Amino acid sequence: MNIFVPIILVGVLLVIALILIIIDKALGGGGEKMILINDEKVIPVTGDDSLLNILSSHKIFIPSACGGKATCGFCKFQLIEGGGEIKPTELPFLNQKEKEEGIRLSCQVKVRDNMKIAIPKELLNAKEYKTKVTHIEDLTYDIKLVRFELINPTEMHFKPGQYAQIKVPGIDVIRAYSIASHPKYNNQIELIIRQVPNGQATTFVHQALEVGDKIILTGPYGDFYLQEDSDREMICIAGGSGKAPIRSILYYLRDQGMPRKVKYFFGAKSKRDLYYTEEFEQLSKEFPNFEYIPALSEPKPEDNWTGEVGLITDVVDRNTKDLSEAEAYLCGSPGMINACIKVLNRHQVKQENVFYDSFS
Amino acid sequence: MGNLFEMLLASILNHNIALVYILGMCPLIAISTNVKNAKGMGIAVVLVVTITALINWPIYQLLKATQTENLALLIFIITIAATVQILEIFMERFIPKLYNAFGIFLPLITVNCVVLAVSLFFVNREYTFAETGFFAFGSSVGWMLAIILLAGVREKMATHSDVPKGLKGKGITFIILGILALAFIGFTGIANI
Numbered sequence: 001m002n003i004f005v006p007i008i009l010v011g012v013l014l015v016i017a018l019i020l021i022i023i024d025k026a027l028g029g030g031g032e033k034m035i036l037i038n039d040e041k042v043i044p045v046t047g048d049d050s051l052l053n054i055l056s057s058h059k060i061f062i063p064s065a066c067g068g069k070a071t072c073g074f075c076k077f078q079l080i081e082g083g084g085e086i087k088p089t090e091l092p093f094l095n096q097k098e099k100e101e102g103i104r105l106s107c108q109v110k111v112r113d114n115m116k117i118a119i120p121k122e123l124l125n126a127k128e129y130k131t132k133v134t135h136i137e138d139l140t141y142d143i144k145l146v147r148f149e150l151i152n153p154t155e156m157h158f159k160p161g162q163y164a165q166i167k168v169p170g171i172d173v174i175r176a177y178s179i180a181s182h183p184k185y186n187n188q189i190e191l192i193i194r195q196v197p198n199g200q201a202t203t204f205v206h207q208a209l210e211v212g213d214k215i216i217l218t219g220p221y222g223d224f225y226l227q228e229d230s231d232r233e234m235i236c237i238a239g240g241s242g243k244a245p246i247r248s249i250l251y252y253l254r255d256q257g258m259p260r261k262v263k264y265f266f267g268a269k270s271k272r273d274l275y276y277t278e279e280f281e282q283l284s285k286e287f288p289n290f291e292y293i294p295a296l297s298e299p300k301p302e303d304n305w306t307g308e309v310g311l312i313t314d315v316v317d318r319n320t321k322d323l324s325e326a327e328a329y330l331c332g333s334p335g336m337i338n339a340c341i342k343v344l345n346r347h348q349v350k351q352e353n354v355f356y357d358s359f360s
Numbered sequence: 361m362g363n364l365f366e367m368l369l370a371s372i373l374n375h376n377i378a379l380v381y382i383l384g385m386c387p388l389i390a391i392s393t394n395v396k397n398a399k400g401m402g403i404a405v406v407l408v409v410t411i412t413a414l415i416n417w418p419i420y421q422l423l424k425a426t427q428t429e430n431l432a433l434l435i436f437i438i439t440i441a442a443t444v445q446i447l448e449i450f451m452e453r454f455i456p457k458l459y460n461a462f463g464i465f466l467p468l469i470t471v472n473c474v475v476l477a478v479s480l481f482f483v484n485r486e487y488t489f490a491e492t493g494f495f496a497f498g499s500s501v502g503w504m505l506a507i508i509l510l511a512g513v514r515e516k517m518a519t520h521s522d523v524p525k526g527l528k529g530k531g532i533t534f535i536i537l538g539i540l541a542l543a544f545i546g547f548t549g550i551a552n553i
Contacts, residue, residue: 004426012419012435016442023446027453087460 036116041124045111051077052106061126061218062119063165067174068107074176075106081116083109120223122162127153129217134188136211139275142195143241144206145180147188148217155186156219160226160248161329161357164189164219168204175201178331178357179220180244182251189217194241224331224357226252232327232353233261237316237340239268239332243276245357246329250283250290258287263320266294267312267336271303293319313339323347330356364494370551371498377474378506379541384474388507389533393518398511400458402504406497408447408469409478412440413496416479417489429483436479444470474503485553495553509540 035043035054043058052068052075055061066072073093079102086094090105135147150156156164163178181190196202209215226249236246246264253262268274273296280292295315299305308315313336328344330337337356344354377383384405391401416436423429448466451459459466469475478499482492513536517523523532 002426002428004428005431008423008426008428008431008435012438016438020442020445020449023449027449084456085460 033111034114035111036114038118038121038124039116048110048112050107051083051109051111051115051117054111055106059127060119060124061128061165061221062106062123063176063221064107064174066107070105070108073105076103077106078102078118079104079109079115080118082113083115083117084112122221122223125157126219126221127156129153129156129219131189131215131217133209133211133213133215136209139192140273142206143273143275144193144195145190146193146205146209147181147190148215149188150186150217151214156189157186158183158189158220159228160252161224161245161355162220162222163224163245163357164191164217165221166191166201166205167216167218168201169215171200171204173200173204174218175199176221178222178242178244178248180247182255183248184252184255189219190244192241192244192247222357224329224355225249226329227327227355230327231260232325233323234263234327234329235316235320235323235344235349236262236264236329237312237332237336238264238266238330239312239336240273240359242331242357242359245331247276249329250280253290254283254287258289260289262290264290264292265312265316265319266292267315267332268294268296269298270296270300271305311339312336313343316340317343317346320344320347323349327353328355330354332359334358364490366551367491367553368494368498370553371495372502372505373544374547374550375499375553376502376506376544376547377477377499378503379537379544381477382541383477384472384503387468387472388503388510388537389530392507392511392514392533394515395508395511398507399504402507404447404466404469405472405474405503406500408440408444408472409475409500409503410493410496411447412436412443412475413478413482413492414489415439415443417482417487417492420483432483433476433480436476440475440479441470474500506540510536513540 033045035045035051037043037060043054045054050068052062052064062075062077064072064075070089076093076098083104086099086104087108090108093105094103129150130152131148131150133146134149137145139145158179160183161178163176165174165176167174177191177193179189180192181188193202193205195206224245236249238246243266250262250264253260264280266274274294277294284290284292293308293315295308295310295312296303296305297309297311299309323344326349328349330340337358341354341356371377374380378388387401392398416439419435419439420432423432423435444467448459451466478496482495487495510533514533517532527535
């Protein structure tokens with residue numbers, strides 16, 4: 001073999017690496033830049049990284065499922081000053097109104113100059129938690145309840161209905177799940193996770209996660225939560241693993257003596273998809289204000305089902321009257337939510353009283 | 361000198377790398393929807409092709425001196441990738457507007473076969489340094505000419521022509537390309553490489 005072959009290969013690669021490093025150093029943002037968040041918090045930045053990474057290194061966790069590849073569109077924020085123009089990679093995730101308001105994807109905005117940004121207030125409360133799995137329970141054949149004990153920091157203060165994100169170790173996939181536990185117990189949180197075929201995170205949770213595993217969680221996030229100041233009648237509609245946020249809301253209301261009238265519709269295919277049925281039926285016996293209405297769309301003969309049958313939208317339609325003074329809380333697939341909103345509109349629900357959490 | 365000028369002319373017209381050698385089709389079709397972007401892409405290709413050919417030529421001489429010509433393909437690709445990377449850093453810094461307009465296509469220049477083809481042609485044809493420079497510049501200008509012509513036609517067609525549904529988009533683009541290529545055959549004999 002020719003002795004020059006390795007010399008030339010290594011040499012060329014070395015020279016190119018050196019040139020790239022020098023250019024990167026010479027042209028990369030050298031000076032210190034300032035990010036002003038919501039007119040109150042200032043973050044000094046050196047070097048030029050994406051806003052998403054810079055914020056997360058300053059312990060501000062903007063939700064992101066794809067980890068900065070511009071494929072999920074979760075990491076939106078409002079850019080007020082600086083930051084440059086919208087990139088083509090962001091366009092598919094922004095509608096006309098968002099473009100005008102300066103909404104951008106934080107993973108695509110590089111911090112090159114002083115910037116003024118606005119992010120939802122509750123994101124400033126979101127933290128990264130080291131946790132330990134203390135309990136895993138099968139709720140149905142494809143839904144698991146996982147309990148995490150918060151180790152550092154030890155407390156998460158969330159509103160009932162908000163969600164948290166788990167980081168799958170090894171592959172760094174981040175996925176969001178609604179918190180199912182009572183906000184009172186703030187040193188532990190429970191997530192209800194349904195196996196999605198070929199889903200990376202759900203497969204991990206269902207096949208590999210064991211009690212004692214250490215998992216990184218971030219949260220709490222989300223503007224879907226119980227409106228605590230109101231005393232309106234509530235309609236809750238959930239499907240699949242959508243029971244999680246409603247469960248948290250109901251626990252919270254139970255502690256207050258169920259001061260509001262609550263109707264809870266849960267849609268499933270057949271009896272094997274139902275879970276926590278006894279728990280909620282017990283609750284409805286305890287509080288006449290609370291009504292639990294599970295509905296099966298395709299009950300099997302062996303289910304001996306005597307409850308409601310049909311699509312959740314039809315069941316809701318049959319069992320509700322005038323909703324003009326009611327609040328609605330929906331969680332489930334985008335398709336289910338859209339269909340339910342149509343039904344609710346027919347019952348004169350007010351747009352501003354509809355809250356939903358769509359799992360996509 | 362006359363020889364060099366003839367080479368430049370030939371590589372732009374009758375040896376047009378896009379329309380006669382059918383190289384670099386992917387970006388040619390993808391970015392030819394409007395003239396503005398086509399121009400930008402064309403300029404980027406001219407820059408990358410000319411610079412990489414001029415860098416690759418001395419490197420190839422080094423390979424020849426050490427009898428390691430079999431590494432040529434590998435080394436060429438590495439220099440091309442590095443050049444594009446450097447160009448990208450420069451553009452992102454100094455002309456962010458153009459950088460944003462390119463989006464994904466700038467990194468794609470790395471795998472644009474025009475770039476590698478020019479470097480491999482000068483090896484096959486045993487060009488001198490000056491010849492390589494003129495040939496690389498000419499070929500890339502030829503490619504730019506092709507993409508701008510194509511984009512011009514497509515831009516007009518978008519507003520003026522009633523293209524049958526099945527041919528819309530890429531289909532009609534191939535037909536336009538074919539007609540353009542036929543037209544370029546008309547230059548045959550104008551100059552020799």
